[in-house]
Amino acid sequence: MKHGMKIVREIYGYRELLFELVKRDLKIKYRRSSLGIIWSVLNPLLFMVITTIIFSTMFKNQIENFPIYFLSGQVMYAFFAESTGLAQMGLIQNGSLIKKVYTPKYIFPLSKICFSLVNTSFSLIAVLIIIIIMGYDLPLTSTLFFIPVILIFLFSIGIGLLLSTLTVFYRDILHIYGVFLSLLSFFSATFYPIEIIPATFRGMVEYNPVYVFINYFRVLVLYGQLPDFKLNALAITYTVLSLLIGYKVYKKNENKIVLFI
């Protein structure tokens, strides 16, 4: 715990660098587009409208408020996939810098996760716009939507740290992870009701960490309930485990990274 506080304090000390790195990524993303930052809301909005229309016709009768069911899953999954995918490259991309100036190396994958969080908050604005247009009444519990977002953010930091470290040593992971992510999307119940999965395989979805966070979000925003003990326990356990493993693996290899990059 004491150790954890020390790390948090160190990250706080580097907040300006973190801020500049996130800003750099945002600037590069929207450079030379005339609509600029508006794209960050417009893009998810358009994507959501298209996919919602397509999937709505498929599962119309089985899920109530399908667009919101789908979008909540999609936003959470997309955050996990984008943030960890970018974080995975975080160390390799900044290799030339890591070799020449001392900075804590975890800052680079961490900045990618933060960058994704910014993108996701724009997506959430897009979701809100859709909700308002559809005239859906948000339950009171939906004000707690930030809890699953923060949890999946922390969870992704752990995974991102783990991936970026391992990828320095084994570049294959770069390719494997892409395949893994698309597999994961099918096991996250983003666009289908979990009931259509045969009972024997349902556990694979139910205990999938990304699904746990999606479900947490849906319970709050869609079903108007507070998540039960089991869901809370699962979400927190996954988050803590991910952070611990990610940090341990990073720390163990920290000094070797510069030699392999």
Next chain:
Amino acid sequence: MENIVIKLKDVSVTFDLHKENISGFKEYIIKKIKRQLVTEKFNALDHVSLSILKGEVIGILGFNGAGKSTLLKTIAGVLTPTKGNVETYGKVAPLIELGAGFDMELTARENIYLNGAILGYSRKFIESKFNDIVDFAEIHDFLDVPLKNYSSGMVARIGFSIATVVKPDILILDEILSVGDYKFQQKCEERIRTMITDDTTVIMVSHSIEQIRSMCKKAFLLNRGKLISSGDVEEICNQYMNINSHSNEDIKEQV
């Protein structure tokens, strides 16, 4: 002994030299099973001990591959020694490569803030020094041009002027005074000289003996990762020039 700012105690940096470059997981496992994983150890630095006093200007001499850059990187904290330990006191400004960490897609203005943050300066501080940086680099007209359109000399100028905007306690220079045109080189040298008179400790690597002679008082001579000798710059320079023609065996005998 309160004046020591850099202290290396029995420092070794060992690299694993993989005979074949294994970059894949499959390859690694196959090689591991076949016991074909040959790793050779290479000592880039071999039990080096030295201490540098505050305000000293040190030149490091040695042939290619002698461990000069490794030594600088170890002092800068980029590399962690395999054995031994390094202590530094005060703010270290590493100029190992000018413009490391620049993003070519961003403009010069944006890069100044980004690079400042990488070197650990706050945004506020960079804002207050912004004009100094731009003046020194002489890039007024191109501030909002993406760096990819700059010449490499111009990029180096910005890098130098950001890194030296603060008076660091320890300045590390790796072969960087050879960038830019003649005029800018003079300007850089001048700035470093003012730092030296301000009690900044400078460690520099250069292949120009003239430069080492004119700027340093003391020098270290490295060969194959070992610190062969240290002392007055003239003496060491002469020794370096003399061993130039001899084989490595002779060097050992001389020591």
